[in-house]
Amino acid sequence: MPEIDIGSPDGRREALRTMLLVREFENRVRDRFADNEIPGFVHLSQGQEAVAAGACGALADDDYITSTHRAHGHSLAKGLEPDRLLAELYGKEAGYCGGRGGSMHVSDLERGMLGAQPIVGASVPLGTGAGITAQLEDADWCAVAFCGDGSVAAGQVHEGINLAATWELPVVYVIENNQYSEGMVFDEQHNVEDLADMAASYGIPGEIVDGQDVEAVHETVSAARERALAGEGPTLVEAKTYRYRGHFEGDEEPYRSQEEVEEWIAERDPIENYAEVLAERGELSIDELEAMRADVEATMDAAVQFARDADEPAPEDAYDDVFVDPAPDVERFRERMETDGGQDGGAGR
Ligand SMILES: Cc1ncc(C[n+]2csc(CCOP(=O)(O)OP(=O)(O)O)c2C)c(N)n1
Numbered sequence: 281m282p283e284i285d286i287g288s289p290d291g292r293r294e295a296l297r298t299m300l301l302v303r304e305f306e307n308r309v310r311d312r313f314a315d316n317e318i319p320g321f322v323h324l325s326q327g328q329e330a331v332a333a334g335a336c337g338a339l340a341d342d343d344y345i346t347s348t349h350r351a352h353g354h355s356l357a358k359g360l361e362p363d364r365l366l367a368e369l370y371g372k373e374a375g376y377c378g379g380r381g382g383s384m385h386v387s388d389l390e391r392g393m394l395g396a397q398p399i400v401g402a403s404v405p406l407g408t409g410a411g412i413t414a415q416l417e418d419a420d421w422c423a424v425a426f427c428g429d430g431s432v433a434a435g436q437v438h439e440g441i442n443l444a445a446t447w448e449l450p451v452v453y454v455i456e457n458n459q460y461s462e463g464m465v466f467d468e469q470h471n472v473e474d475l476a477d478m479a480a481s482y483g484i485p486g487e488i489v490d491g492q493d494v495e496a497v498h499e500t501v502s503a504a505r506e507r508a509l510a511g512e513g514p515t516l517v518e519a520k521t522y523r524y525r526g527h528f529e530g531d532e533e534p535y536r537s538q539e540e541v542e543e544w545i546a547e548r549d550p551i552e553n554y555a556e557v558l559a560e561r562g563e564l565s566i567d568e569l570e571a572m573r574a575d576v577e578a579t580m581d582a583a584v585q586f587a588r589d590a591d592e593p594a595p596e597d598a599y600d601d602v603f604v605d606p607a608p609d610v611e612r613f614r615e616r617m618e619t620d621g622g623q624d625g626g627a628g629r
Pocket residue numbers: 348349350398399400401427428429430431432458460461462527
């Protein structure tokens with residue numbers, strides 16, 4: 281599913297469907313989280329769907345991505361299934377990481393999703409590491425590292441991009457500039473207007489793209505991928521975008537006005553605008569759009585049911601896949617759970 285031929289009407293409709301799926305997935309997450317069905321902490325990417333769908337749609341199945349704490353869109357656009365992704369958020373065994381990761385630690389190597397990174401900036405050196413592997417193996421795949429505008433102020437982002445530039449690694453860095461870093465407004469944190477300008481200091485191309493335009497993102501990332509595969513090194517892509525929800529669900533958003541949010545939704549929505557573009561070009565009828573929305577809703581109804589019905593992981597398996605070799609503490613924990621279900625509260629340790 282993930283690679284999208286944006287040059288064909290089918291591919292363009294697929295790009296729209298991917299964005300609709302991400303939007304609806306996150307509608308469900310928003311509602312189920314508000315009802316306390318989903319534990320932990322969630323960060324939604326609504327408003328940013330064109331960046332995920334455009335960038336991942338430009339990648340082959342063999343390519344890898346790394347992501348941030350705001351990873352649902354990237355994961356779905358790279359081809360992860362909504363039901364197993366949602367089950368992961370529910371903390372269920374059927375989730376991509378057995379329910380141990382949740383929203384901020386999703387990974388699936390089979391689909392090329394190297395991992396969501398809750399440590400701000402960590403997606404960049406991880407992407408650089410993938411690029412080193414590709415170069416050492418003389419592989420014909422590349423890595424795309426997504427990161428936020430706030431992360432660009434972190435040292436490891438500079439180190440990661442600098443190394444990739446110097447070694448000409450096949451990596452594309454996609455900065456999603458949604459204009460806020462938690463509660464900090466862009467110009468309180470950066471002394472440049474465009475983060476793409478930083479590319480000059482690494483000696484690599486820096487591209488600015490309208491992050492509300494899925495075709496423009498696809499085109500820019502495709503070209504950057506071609507450069508990477510041709511051995512010409514990394515590209516820094518800055519996608520200007522906007523997030524509709526708070527930094528996290530429950531954020532009261534004192535740092536911006538609701539008028540600003542509503543204006544973006546009314547005027548710059550990547551999904552509504554693209555549906556209109558396709559309709560104007562005669563590539564999408566109202567019936568097709570309605571069928572697509574219904575299909576996405578049915579997919580998400582099934583995903584919610586799947587996540588609700590899935591089994592909880594067994595407590596004694598809590599440390600599975602955390603340590604390669606079971607550490608003594610893990611063994612003791614497992615024994616305790618097996619003997620008395622952990623009732624001694626660990627006093628025996
Ligand atoms: C190293 C580190 N510092 C601080 C945090 C807390 N934190 C989580 S998300 C975030 C803001 C990130 O902003 P940005 O990179 O712009 O991504 P966005 O949330 O806008 O998608 C911060 C400061 C963290 N998770 N990791």
